[in-house]
Amino acid sequence: MATSVGISHRGRRGRVLAYVVVIAWVVISLAPVVWMLLQSIKPPQDVFAIPPKWFFSATVRSYRDLFSTANGAHFGRYVLTSLLVTVATAVLVIAVSVPAGYALTFLPIKRRNLWLVLILLGSMLPPIVVVVPLFELWHNLNLLDTPTALIFTYTAMNIPFTIWLLRGFMVQIPRELYESARVDGAGHVRTLVAVIMPVLRAGMAAAAIFVVIWGWNELLFAVFLTTSNRTAPAGIVATLISDRGINWGKLYAAATTVVLPIIVFTVAVQKHVVRGFTFGAVKG
């Protein structure tokens, strides 16, 4: 009895310690994010006051400046381009990767393992390696500086990992499900759409979320392939931090505009993200 009391005592102290450390990590790691949000609603003249102004009257002036089109600025358009590119990429990646994953899981394919290794290698490609040739390619196709170029580039970059992730989910599906659908005379399209896809929802959600986050955050290709149809992160880098006189309030408003949707999105879909992370790793 004495030992059991001892253990539970130690257990409780351990749990308190766990809460303290984990909460400390959360507070410290979110502090820069909270700081960013606060900066964006300070009056512009207070943004870089040192010592910092902790009490100020919140204002949306920086946002008004940011989205005003008076000086030929286009941040609103950059945000819309980001949205378009992100959503279109996610839809395309899923539309292309689900059938490919289906074929690689259920259908007879020669040298299946070779293909799987190639897909794995594809997901390791450092983007910088293909930037110049892609610039030339889109230039030759006369599609430089269009959302189309970004959408297709992003799609290609995300296909390998997405197929890999989806296959991880698909090999978990009992093969009998596939076989019984086929015996019932369903064609492959029908088997995929009516039988496999309904049980693949979690996998598709996780994959789509990863693509959305990747696309929304992407910088390198956006900087290289666009000059006026920029995405929001490229817009920030190209117009807000390379300017001579930096308007910090505007910069923070822009940063918040890019980051806040991601925070909301993450909180909304965190269950799928966690499952996708662990699945991608465990199935590897």
Next chain:
Amino acid sequence: MLESKVAGRPVTIAGRRSYRRHGGDRRAAVFFVLPAVVLLLALVVYPLVNDVRLSLAHLSPGIDEQFVGFTNYKAVLSDSDFWRSVWVTVKYSIMSLVIEFIVGFGLALLMARIVRGGGLLRTLILIPTMLTPSVAAINFRNLLNYNFGLINYLIGLVGIGPRPWLASSGSSLAALVLTDVWRSTPFFVLILSAGLLALSPEVMEATELDGANGWQKLLHVQIPLLVPLILVTVLFRVIDLFRTFDTVFTLTNGGPGNATNVTSMQIYTDMYVGQYTSYAATEAVVFLLLTLIVSGSIVRLMRLQRQ
């Protein structure tokens, strides 16, 4: 007779159908992978082939393309700037990886004790991983600014003088590493948490009954059982660390000097600023091979470990 006809018929049909279906399966497979294959051929394989073509040619503005064999490779392989950038990438990757693993494992062990509020805490932990790296790095750059950064103000409150965080080579690399630690530790936390949860409770209980203390349990039971998962996580992280661009580009731009000039940044500078297209293409090919060697070794390690 009637019976045998009725009974016989479905057999032949089924037989023929299954035969035909098999050929159809192959055709369906081709049809299903085709869109993905076409996109990858056009936008990954073709650019890679182009990289190799460029790397074997002499190409700078105003000069026509001309086959020069391995001249560019010889130049890149003996370029100390290139190798220095590889070294910076390796240093940056290893330091980030070690810290992220230790901190991530620690937090995962602590998370395993948390019951109430665990879901909320996990969501909050996750946030930095999802945020736009370039934007987060711009924020860090301002926080670390010498004159008006919050960090120098805060350490000033406890009597430490301002430090040139991003203007000295040691601390700028440290800042880069810490930015990645901030961003990627959650990845380790999530995966290792899931791994710890999946360890069988019987094994854990048995080790406790054997009188193992916390450290012994960790070193001799938990970590060895988690090695496969740890290796996959390390593989993911190494690939990602090796191609880091956004954070460097916005936080330090490779500087000061070339203290944080990772290979992606080196290639970027050569092709965008210097316009040495062929040279940058050669660097890209060499870099790709280096990446494949490193990740290939980790994959091999995983295979050996599995046996």
